[in-house]
Amino acid sequence: MPADTITQQAAAQQSSSSHTLVLEMKGIRKSFPGVDVFTGFDFDLRKGEVHCICGENGAGKSTLIKILSGAHAPDGGEIIIQGKKVDSMTPRSAMKLGIQTIYQEHALYPLLPVFENLFAGNELGHGPIVSRTAMVEKSDEVLKCLDSDISPYEVVGNLGSGEQKTIEIARAFIQESKIMILDEPTASFSQKETDHLLGLIKVLSQEGISIIYISHHLDEVFKIADRVTVIRDGQKINTYEIANLTEQQLIKDMVGRDVSAFYQRECCTIGDVMYEATDVSGKGVSHASLVVRSGEILGIAGMVGSGRTELAELLFGVEPMATGEIRIHGKKVNVRTPLDAIANKMCFITEDRQSSGLFLIHSIVKNAVIASYAKSHMPFARPVDDVKLATKYVKAMNVITPSVNQKVVFLSGGNQQKVVLAKWFATAGDIFIFDEPTRGIDVGAKEEIYKIMTGLLKDGKCIIMISSDMPELIAMSDRIMVMRDGEMVAEVNRREEICEENILNYSIGGGV
């Protein structure tokens, strides 16, 4: 650690003693099966401050929020709220303690009017009798105070994204929260809505409410933060007063990882252009183009919500393309449905294997053969052949299971992912789209998946790989394209240019 950071820290420590702390976390530990998220995490929050938390995807931000909101219990460590040690928290008791969490997705009743939403569960009135007038009046007052002209009678579903977020904040405000946690509140916002929200946050902090603000957008962080804490791999890297922090330092802290830990992939001969998508637009994506050659992995980087998955869905025909042209081996093809995509030898390993990749209550055999049915027009299926096919892939990929008839729901994450791969390998595809191929998989199985991917390249196939796991993306990709707000903003071509700082910089639109 450089000397100036130490002095900064000391300075931060000193100044913090002059502030009232509303929240302290000491030595928090939390692990999930196979992963340690936090091993001794410290954090504190002052009264009336806006404290931003920055970190890459998977750094542990969500887990931190879940611990604070009572959704997850920490395995060890202390949480002190307003000077009192809290032994255990449930979402309900967290709210009673004055902690309100506002999640990325709206948690509102879209069919009910604003005032009903604001007081749901905390209705005003006497005993069982609810007073509509009291609630409407109070709603009006709070919304005015938050500088908003939304009518209390408006049905929430008719409001825009930004207004709905305002309602959520107003609800937290009404419940007299002391600490408000905002997780990526501006993810789907226009610039105007963002500005309004940032103004709102200033108002709240002046009211003495402490705010934990999580955002990928560094410009927002620099606009509103009093302090910034950087987390990486479940470790607190540093806490800075905003005045002592530069964008460069922040990115460096978010990234700085041990390079030697990267997986080393074998090199493969890169051949001719296999897959070409030009000017693809549709839901969440505008004018994206890409080219992949045989034996090559094209990595797609970007923050969560930057349109990577949406792009994959357009390419595979899940969602209709508004514009765009697809060429495979130079020949123009139409991909309107997943069936078309499979007929054109495409494979799509989706981000969420449980909801869109697997038939959990069915056996490995049933899962493995289902996509291959789309390949031929023969109406018959032979159970014996199906079992043979599944057995072949179970062996080839080293799926750990007592039998090929085991229901997939009983397999571990890594083995489930292998079954998804088996399903696509059985179609004998050439063009693979991997969306988060190793999410929720332990280290050993990850490496096996990487080997399987390398094997595909050796067979002259090509891969488009979306991943939020930056070291993985860098280690596996031959080239990386970066997406931001649905657009391809950069292509990092040469091996030496591919580094986390560069990619992160493009993803968040930093000006370094």
Place this chain on the structure above:
Amino acid sequence: MMTLGKEEKTMSHAGVGRRLWQHENTPILLVLVVMICVVVVVEYFLKGRVNFLSGMNISNVLLQVSVTGIFALSMTLVMISGGIDLSIGNMLSFLGTGMAYLMKTAKWGEAPTLLLALVVGIGLQLVMGWIISRTKIEPFIISLGFMSIYRGFTYLITNGREITIIGKINFLQEVVFRINKFVITVPIVLFITLTIIVALVVKYTKFGRRVYAVGGNENAAYLAGINVKNFKLLIYGINGLFVTIASMTLLARLGTGAPVMGMGKEIEVIAAVVVGGTAMSGGKGNIWGAVFGVLVLGIISNALNILGVSPHYQYIISGLLIIFAVVVGYYSGLRTVKRSVRKA
């Protein structure tokens, strides 16, 4: 053995006995066997003889279950694929009285009547399937709507009266063979033949395997290249075919098109299918299980008749039996889960 799914066949480390014990149809088969034993014993002690197992009674039971059985075959497909159809009972009344009206009042011939019934039966189910597959509305409520529509048409056709057609479409009652009083008629042969065809289709065609995929995870099925919408449409079309065949069969047996002929049939059929191990949530179930389910419910009502139990008690006993069979299935399912978890 037909009833053994491929699930257990390849488990090399388990013996035949254990494989049978763990088969998904074992609980319902056990219920069936135990029930038959109990009925035989009770009848013997009450009456000193066992009419229940006489050739005449067995052919009687088979004839009675054949209509419900044909319904249950396509209902199983519908339910495995994640759907449900509450309209079949009233559709039966509608088609049955409609055919009776055409033959008796409008003096149509048998062939054109049956042909029109097929077209209308399949067509109406396709309309319902179209709505269900093109929207995200629950099939429960759509079919409930159709149920009411069919009831209305039934009363319009009949004006609330029965239409007797004794002597028409007699070929559906022909005796195929007989040994003394054990008589096998066309409906029974039809039921058995259709059962075998559906069981083969489910096991040996892509269509059959895909029924499970669509019911198991619609999203994943779509991504695996299945046109889920048209697939569901097809399933309801097949359902229309089976409902029409069952309606013809029942009409021939009753010799009368009565507005109440299909009343409550949908509940009976759904109960049998669920008792046979098909999940209301889709993705799970099998044809042979449904057949056993139909047999369990058919036999209990027959047995209670033979034992002279009042029809009022019969409803209660049937209800208890349905709950019992489903609970047995639930616990045997739990047992399988525990076993798998231990292994994995």
